[in-house]
Amino acid sequence: MSFCLNPDCQQPRNSSEAKFCQSCGSVLLLGDRYRALKPLGSGGFGRTFLAVDEYKPSKPRCVIKQFRREEQGTRNLQKAVALFVREAQRLEELGKHPQIPDLLAHFEQDDRQYLIQEFVDGPNLAQELEEGGAFDEAQIRQLLQDLLPVLDFVHQRQVIHRDIKPENIIRRSPDGQLVLVDFGASKLATGTALGQTGTVIGSAGYVAPEQALGKAVFGSDLYSLGVTCIHLLTQMPPFDLFDSSEGAWVWEDYLFDRRVSPSLKRVLNKLLANGTSRRYQSAAAVLQDLQAKSAIPIASPPPKPPASEWKTLHNWNRTVHLQEEDHTRKRLNTTYILWLVGFILGTSLRPLKGMHRFYNGKILTGVLWMIPVIGDIGSLVDLFLIPRMVDEYETKARAKLGMSESGVPLAPQAAVTQTLSPPTREQQMVKLLKAAQARGGQLSVTQAVMDTSIGFTEVEDLLRDMVKRGYATVDNDDRTGVVVYRFLEL
Numbered sequence: 154m155s156f157c158l159n160p161d162c163q164q165p166r167n168s169s170e171a172k173f174c175q176s177c178g179s180v181l182l183l184g185d186r187y188r189a190l191k192p193l194g195s196g197g198f199g200r201t202f203l204a205v206d207e208y209k210p211s212k213p214r215c216v217i218k219q220f221r222r223e224e225q226g227t228r229n230l231q232k233a234v235a236l237f238v239r240e241a242q243r244l245e246e247l248g249k250h251p252q253i254p255d256l257l258a259h260f261e262q263d264d265r266q267y268l269i270q271e272f273v274d275g276p277n278l279a280q281e282l283e284e285g286g287a288f289d290e291a292q293i294r295q296l297l298q299d300l301l302p303v304l305d306f307v308h309q310r311q312v313i314h315r316d317i318k319p320e321n322i323i324r325r326s327p328d329g330q331l332v333l334v335d336f337g338a339s340k341l342a343t344g345t346a347l348g349q350t351g352t353v354i355g356s357a358g359y360v361a362p363e364q365a366l367g368k369a370v371f372g373s374d375l376y377s378l379g380v381t382c383i384h385l386l387t388q389m390p391p392f393d394l395f396d397s398s399e400g401a402w403v404w405e406d407y408l409f410d411r412r413v414s415p416s417l418k419r420v421l422n423k424l425l426a427n428g429t430s431r432r433y434q435s436a437a438a439v440l441q442d443l444q445a446k447s448a449i450p451i452a453s454p455p456p457k458p459p460a461s462e463w464k465t466l467h468n469w470n471r472t473v474h475l476q477e478e479d480h481t482r483k484r485l486n487t488t489y490i491l492w493l494v495g496f497i498l499g500t501s502l503r504p505l506k507g508m509h510r511f512y513n514g515k516i517l518t519g520v521l522w523m524i525p526v527i528g529d530i531g532s533l534v535d536l537f538l539i540p541r542m543v544d545e546y547e548t549k550a551r552a553k554l555g556m557s558e559s560g561v562p563l564a565p566q567a568a569v570t571q572t573l574s575p576p577t578r579e580q581q582m583v584k585l586l587k588a589a590q591a592r593g594g595q596l597s598v599t600q601a602v603m604d605t606s607i608g609f610t611e612v613e614d615l616l617r618d619m620v621k622r623g624y625a626t627v628d629n630d631d632r633t634g635v636v637v638y639r640f641l642e643l
């Protein structure tokens with residue numbers, strides 16, 4: 154197939170050998186060398202095509218970027234041409250990085266500007282998300298580790314990419330390396346362009362607030378990278394992850410059972426800060442924070458194993474269990490033998506009686522057992538008590554090691570919750586007040602349950618009580634109609 158590059162062509166599909174379009178007569182070989190195969194997409198400034206370089210014997214694939222001819226006045230045209238020329242210079246410079254496509258050629262044909270770029274084969278991250286589902290923490294950390302050095306390289310050359318989003322990050326097929334593409338929207342951040350209100354370029358949902366006002370800075374790319382990360386983590390459109398009434402990101406509410414460490418949350422939230430002064434100032438700073446924080450062990454309970462690992466874990470449990478049963482039986486036998494030795498010897502040498510009790514850690518009763526008469530009765534009672542004594546000993550040993558009955562290590566929290574007394578009503582009310590404060594003074598029952606992890610009926614009861622005491626009023630949310638509790642003092 155050969156695709157006609159004339160945007161007005163009625164029948165752009167031609168045979169792969171044709172030199173001229175059979176429909177409009179346009180030349181099919183761009184620059185007498187590059188043949189467009191199929192359109193890849195179109196953006197604000199033109200169209201892109203998959204193409205082959207017919208000049209080279211191996212006929213490698215490449216990408217043709219066709220610049221749209223602006224029809225509305227010369228001012229727009231000049232602006233468009235200037236932008237194109239700048240992109241070409243920039244791409245040639247940036248293409249030296251292994252994770253940025255090479256610029257192969259740049260020319261004008263039929264009053265249209267063209268760029269020929271290296272073709273990067275592989276799925277983009279939006280496709281990966283669709284096929285593989287939401288990313289986990291390790292994948293996001295890897296993504297940041299891979300892309301931040303590229304952004305650092307780009308920013309050091311005074312370029313702002315301006316359109317970072319999952320579609321523009323491709324995982325190159327041969328080596329799995331992430332490649333940052335589509336610098337079409339980028340613009341040299343030189344003295345004139347920086348700070349000067351310019352054309353708003355970028356993709357809705359990913360654009361930093363200052364970039365939306367036409368004042369993109371290097372940090373604007375970091376913001377878009379942050380949005381990319383939370384989109385990949387939650388698989389939710391960026392618009393849904395932003396609460397416009399609060400002016401805040403609420404992506405953490407959409408993690409559900411997915412676990413993200415507090416350190417990564419901090420990094421992401423700093424990437425997503427609204428004000429540029431509160432955001433990271435450079436890609437290198439993010440990288441430094443990420444590396445420093447990932448070195449600190451994360452104090453969170455062990456993650457739930459994925460379904461595929463349950464079976465192995467289950468088998469492992471059984472093995473541990475069997476081993477333990479074996480161990481208990483051995484212990485029981487030793488205790489009986491010691492009892493027998495103690496009994497036989499004890500009848501002639503009294504102090505040896507109850508020696509198995511010493512073995513099982515019962516030193517005080519062991520001493521008592523050596524007293525005449527008590528020892529005689531005791532020996533016979535022990536015959537029935539020995540299995541229980543062994544069990545008790547095993548349980549105590551397990552508790553010390555922090556293991557469950559089946560040998561699975563217990564989360565440290567399990568031990569803590571057993572010893573803590575349940576929170577008082579007042580403590581729970583304080584929790585609710587704090588949650589309301591964090592949500593701008595009002596809470597629905599569901600939000601309260603989510604934020605405080607107090608049970609549903611208990612939350613309802615507590616909130617009713619707080620209304621009675623005059624802390625809050627019940628009302629309906631103006632936007633959603635949901636019943637909300639408005640806290641008066643907040």
Ligand SMILES: [Zn+2]
Nearest residue numbers: 157162174177
């Ligand atoms: Zn044509």
